[in-house]
Amino acid sequence: MTSVLVEPAERGQRPVFDTVLVANRGEIALRVVRSCQEMGIRTVVVYSTADSRSAAVLAADEAVRIGPAAPRQSYLYAPPIIEAARATGAQAVHPGYGFLSEDPDFAEICARNGLVFIGPEPSAMRQLGDKSTARKIMTDAGLPVLPGTIDPVGNVGDLVNAANKIGLPLIIKAAAGGGGNGMAVVRDWADLVPKFRSTRSVARSVFGDERVYIERYLENTRHIEVQILADQHGNVVALGERDCSVQRRHQKLIEESPAARISPEIVDRLRELAVLGAREVGYTGAGTFEFLVQGEEIAFIEVNSRIQVEHPVTEMLTGVDLVREQVLIAAGRELSLRQQDVRSNGAAIECRVNAEDPDNGFVPRPGELLEFLPPGGPGIRVDTSAYAGWRIPAEYDSLVAKVIAWAPDRERALARMNRALREFRISGERVRTTRDALRAIIADPVFQEARHTTSFLEPQGP
Amino acid sequence: MTSVLVEPAERGQRPVFDTVLVANRGEIALRVVRSCQEMGIRTVVVYSTADSRSAAVLAADEAVRIGPAAPRQSYLYAPPIIEAARATGAQAVHPGYGFLSEDPDFAEICARNGLVFIGPEPSAMRQLGDKSTARKIMTDAGLPVLPGTIDPVGNVGDLVNAANKIGLPLIIKAAAGGGGNGMAVVRDWADLVPKFRSTRSVARSVFGDERVYIERYLENTRHIEVQILADQHGNVVALGERDCSVQRRHQKLIEESPAARISPEIVDRLRELAVLGAREVGYTGAGTFEFLVQGEEIAFIEVNSRIQVEHPVTEMLTGVDLVREQVLIAAGRELSLRQQDVRSNGAAIECRVNAEDPDNGFVPRPGELLEFLPPGGPGIRVDTSAYAGWRIPAEYDSLVAKVIAWAPDRERALARMNRALREFRISGERVRTTRDALRAIIADPVFQEARHTTSFLEPQGP
Amino acid sequence: MSPSQLPSVQREELFDTENANGVDSIDAEMARLGADGALTALCRSVAEMARAGSHSPKRVRVKFGCASVEVEWPAAGRPAYADPPATDQDVEVSEKLCAPLVGTFYRASEPGAPPYVEVGTIVEAGQQVGIVEAMKLMNAVTTDERARIVEILVKDGESVEYGQPLFVIEAIRPEGSS
């Protein structure tokens, strides 16, 4: 069944893509399908055998089974995805987040096969994907980075020299790492060399790249990021910041905007820096610049060159459909939005309801959902691909639903989120979720008064 | 389980109600529960035996079964509702829409029992509930009304005299009528007396009040209404208009705002008239002034002295929580919003997904919902009390879910609504819904170009 | 009665084929069949009636003297959140006296007065056993038949909902019936 509507905003303009292939799964695949359908674009969703009845597959115009459940043979495996695009006549590929979304090789394979990769140029992705290179470029562009090594640390001698200059605590990071993996915090000189060795060893086995670098580790910081959009015509717009300080296992659990108790001057500065950085690498598409903020101190961490899980927070505040903008930018359109047109209204917060056990280190607890009744009503948006009777696959990440609450101010947004989480009926055999843990965080005076930092859920530090 | 949050916006202020009783069912009962919970107010939902497992009952802090399925013995029957309020310690009663919401006697019973009725004063409700009286008052206030009789028409002689002055077509309306009942359009002089007699007869038997009046009938009009809020301190604010021209059986099916192709001057005039009329009757609470618009001609029809089904359209545009405002006004608070603060952003449209058969005059087709997967994602709000496995009771109205779509402009709001309706999976044994009929209307060029009128779905007129 | 209504089948309804008061003779007849034969006859009837319907039954309960058998089938393709049996049916359970409306339950005509009934009291058909007060009106709770009060479920002065069970009673029937 195809949409009966021609995308109205495109009337009289040259057509955007006729068909877009979504190379992802879960809620983000459905999210991309939604924007494409609203634009009058036909959608093809690829799926593994574990996702046969996913909501994205049900909603798409067409679906192609590309492999077994194992990501390496399906969502991480380029050949069947390209083949599916060819077979269905897709002109563009949206990679979502995770999987192949930040893989410059995949972007190049798409290009070689005549497919538009909906994301930045492979060269920009390649530079930003390597943390050492990204640090170097952003330092050149004038972004503050934490004291640390620009070049990877190759041996213990260099390590000790650099560490002496930087001081403790410091963090050892794999250059190829990401998503909370391949990093270790050193608080004691005795741990320096052993943690250096173990991190290199992990980096070698997990990322196939043993290079690590070190930098000052800031305790009790806030993690603030800036959403940008950049077109192929040199226009870069910062859409606003998101505070993602509530994390478990270095992974975000709650995101909100505006960043509470962060001064407008700092926020403005972060936006300016993000735009500066994006121009420096010739960034195109939607992207996120991540920073640590401690008092008046700002430090650039990294760029995520894709759509973020938490992008709806910004959409709720600005009314901008970020996935739509990604598609338009990839099609070569000029941004219709200028910096001075960006309006942000009220406050929004996102909670990630994951199939995890908060009482046991947030270990995944997937299974079949017997009861699934997401919240609704005023100010509530839910992005999910789950439904009652659906089995959360054990093979992928544990995100089940994103609940986003908007209200005129932060306090009411928190009250609304609390109401929504309370209303959310979700249960299943063996399934446990973060729902109640999220409610507890929302109700915590530390969070309510915005005195939380990245160590809020992990008081002993990572 | 009670909310762990104190309503933040009320901090340091004198408390609003501790407990509110919701004297309604279905999605509006859940809607009221939601706002109350966000305000830190405990909620009690009353329910009939047909609604034991309704989503409102599940979400409420407490629920009291007040009678069997028949409305006259439950939702329309004051004694058990008052008793339930007493037993649960409620201080206020929210009547929702329909049922007892516009019954001044019920409002008085509440007052006599020490309960705050969340709605206008009984005197205002009484005046506005009688169409003849309302016409008189609004004419005095300077609102244009269609040529017609101010006083009810008592006999055939008066009827013919009045009809000669007014001309054809005209409409005969029961003074006590409402919701599309008790009205007849006369296009032919031969029909005048028979339709007068039959309408009186219907009015007598249905409303227990045979008084009818007549007025000019406008064909091909737009039905535009204005949402107002008025506090007990003389402040009246108009929050914006809604176009509700798409109707079946004189009942609304699609509502949107802004009213497309209606000049800003007309919209401004309607807002001014609504504020004028509200001041005239000393209106308090949330209310809606309904008008017919044809070209530059405006005619006041009636006031709905309660929350409307389509109130989310205005909430999406303004960010104002209308139910919250109702509660605050009933508690004696002054409106925090002034006319100059009202901001309206983008375009919103609501579609009513009813359990009805569009191919057979929209007759109700309730039953058990086997599949129920409402849409989500950006710009979509769903208000429903349904879920998979729930049986839509045959005893009540056929509304199953309200889907509201917001976007920066009307064309994108329509595209978004089309996407959302398409995504909406709803089915059940014997159940039929308006989903596909709504999609067809959204896709109709007449509607897309906003050339529709109240006779859009009934080209032959009512 | 249609087979689809089988879940609420009462023994009397199933076998009272001749007249409303013929319970004795049917019971006697059943007794003559012997336990085995009677059970066989009973279950065959139930099974046949169940098969006759266009839908499968959801639950069948057969009560026979001190023995009862209840079989419940899964709802075909019924998703989560299925409604429990409607309360309209719950309140029809003959062994309970339920509140006729929302209000406050009282066991006596006024404070300090002796309660209408105690556990073990035998009441006649139509006899008042309690009061539900609503909106300052006293609504008598009465029995339909001669019965013994087995249990009093609600405390004096407690709020009750519509249809909330107040008493468990046991009907007392003429000798020979059960």
Next chain:
Amino acid sequence: MSPSQLPSVQREELFDTENANGVDSIDAEMARLGADGALTALCRSVAEMARAGSHSPKRVRVKFGCASVEVEWPAAGRPAYADPPATDQDVEVSEKLCAPLVGTFYRASEPGAPPYVEVGTIVEAGQQVGIVEAMKLMNAVTTDERARIVEILVKDGESVEYGQPLFVIEAIRPEGSS
């Protein structure tokens, strides 16, 4: 369902003949049947009732005197939207040869060449029966065992998904085996 499938029935519980209620003649008759006879009668009743439905029962409750046994089976019926059996299992069905990856299916080595197989062709284990082309690479489709081609499900040049059935085959095993 046969009585032997009644899991966890405690015979001791069933035959607690101490009866709180007055034993009428039927009950006395039941008692006289003895433990075995009564059990048989009850189980037959259950079995008969269970068969009345089109599905296996979800719950069976047997009450006898003051003893009761309730057995509940896990829901066999899945709720709406249940996953169909995973395709990982589908592709293991021995009677079908499925696509090893997404691509274009070809019956012959090149355009104009004779097809690898036709319906009725008998192929040896490991023999190529078709090609799935993906990313300009030719992936051979082969059989695991000696078999006869029963049906060819996909046309030459058609796009196929991962795991999509291409051929129906029938294994040919040494005589004596089936």
